[in-house]
Amino acid sequence: MRSPPETSELDTPSRILMGPGPSMIHPRVLRAMSTQALGYMDPSFLEIMDDIQELLRYAFQTDNEWTLATSGTGTAAMETAIGNIVEPGDTMLVPTNGYFGDRMGKIARRAGGDVVTVDAPWGEPLHPADVADAFDEHQPDVFGFIHAETSTGVRQPNVSDLTDIAHDHDAITIADCVTSLSGVELHVDDWGIDAAYGSPQKCLSCTPGATPLTIGERAREKIQNRDDDTGSWYLDLDLVMEYWGDERNYHHTAPTTNFYGLREALRLVAEEGLENRWERHRAVAGELREGLQNLGLEPAAEKEYWLPSLNSIEVPDGVDDAAVIEFLMDEYDIEIASGLGALEGDIWRIGCMGYSARRQNVACLLTAMEDALEAQNFDVDEPAIEA
Template identity: 60%
Template sequence: MRDAPETDELLPPDRTLMGPGPSNVHPRVLRSMATPLVGYLDDYYVEVMNDLQELMRYVFQTDNEYTFAVSGTGTAGMETAFSNLLEPGETVLVPSNGYFGERMGAVAERAGADVVSVDAPWGEPLDPADVERAVETEDPSVVGVVHGETSTGVKQPHIDTIADIVHDNDGYLVVDTVASLVGNEFHTDEWGVDVVYTGSQKCLSAPPGVAPITFSDRAAEKVKRREEPVRSWYLDLTGVWEYWGDERNYHHTGPASTNYALREAMRMVAGEGIENVWDRHRRVAGAIKAGVEAMGAPLHVAEDYWLPTLNPVEVPDGVDDGAVIERMMDDHGIEIVGGLGALEGDIFRVGCMGNSARPENAMQFVSAFGSVLAAEGADVDPEAGVAATSRVLGE
């Protein structure tokens, strides 16, 4: 017999989550998770699923029928997109300008696809002209693009132009919006995107564990025409759709509490109005941006493709980024993180997502960050930073 381990009741510390996600969850959303469970095909749960689908169509700005929440985190959404759309031997074009674009390639390779890339340096978006050239030479059936690249803080502009390029070649465009949807303007139907997925724990501010996804009819038709079954049983759209579609048959047990939370989080977005939510992210992140720039720690991204939900702040000369991140957490309870891959050691990644994208968080962050940088020996002006943030918030 093994002895029962001794553990304490959960009492997590109170953090201000301003990293690349998760973001802070609103009490209303937390409360929804403490409501009673029902069975996965209970009439009540089916109604919850219906509400979820309508709310997801709203946040994606789509009329797509095939809209549902994958039971898994954002990566499960990514895997659902590529493993359904791609058959072995097909070519997929993915971006090389960030960590999550590269992950798309790794996921597509497991689906048996030939992976080719369209290149841009980390810290810059793809140029549609490069996408066009790559589509002409490689003839991919599927093209993946990351709308908000969390590793660099770059927003990919011209999604509609890229969709036209892909469609002119009879291909399908998949867009990752895990770190951008709801925090940035996005129009699935208007821009002509075939498959879009996101995560629950970033700008939606629900707990991690479910990944909203939407397939256009045209994309779903491609999946139905497959010659070989999808290699993942769990993520196969045709199976999952037996649960989320009209049939409502058992496929797997829906994660009820997480979906309750997602529903409540999206109700909050709907209540505020998605255009207002986009504006709030831009305004609060704009105050952070103004603050760090005024103190002397600018963003490592050009204004044209700044991603308000993830701000890449340059590490000032002579400063140990790890020490700053640790002090922010230990002294101020604020989570920020460092750079990844090609930008490791060069940037701090400061998130401004969902319920964390609030004016008081911007003030709290900029004031703590300035004092921590100064204490770590950076040549910065913390007071100028706070003044700039407060000015932008007051405008």
């Protein structure tokens, strides 16, 4: 027999989470998640699932029947959407202006799709004219785009313009709303989005593990008319929906306490009201953006496509981006993140999501950032907090 390893009681540092996610979990969500388990066919548990569906329809602003939480983290929801909608031989159009558009392409290839791209620089949104050109050139069956690009802090404006182009070409649209759901204005039905997924651990302030997904009628029809099975049995929506729908057929054991937490997180959204919540993110992140500008830092994203939930900030010349991140963590227990992919070393990414999007966190971060920049001998323009 191998011997048991020695470990100590769970003892975690108290971080202020202002990275690209996870954000801080709301205390009511933590409490809900500490509730004893129920069987996955218990009538009380099925009611919790019904509540999640209704609350998600509100958060996504959709009437879609196929609205659910996938049993995995954000990438599982992305793969569920793409893996079910993209059939072998389909062409999928994805953007090149960030990390997660690229991931969409990777997953589409695994599903047997041919991937074509529409270009925009990292740090800028897609332009409808470019999307129209790409449609004319490639005639894609599926168009995936990122509503809120976590790697660049860019919000895609004018979503309806993009989905109109897709629908004029009979294509299905998939929107990545991982960093926007409940934190940034989003109207799945009104904006013509055929499939969208969010994330529990960003603006919803829940733990990762059960991820919001909604599938509209056009996408559903494509899925149900597939010639062959999806590559994944676990993420096969036709089977998964037999559990979420009226059949209540066992497919796999649902992540029990993640569902408790997600329900509570979504109740908090309903209580606050979506429009108030979007405004809170704008206001608190606005204070952050302005405060950082007062320190002499520059936002990387233009105001018109600024993403309040994820603020990308240019690293000034002569400042060591990693040293600042480390300083904030070591001295103030604050987490922010570096750039990803093409913007590594060029930007910091500062999240302002859900329960993390509070003025106390912004105040603390601004003071800490001033301290960190001074430690780097950066000439801070004005103090963040005026005497």
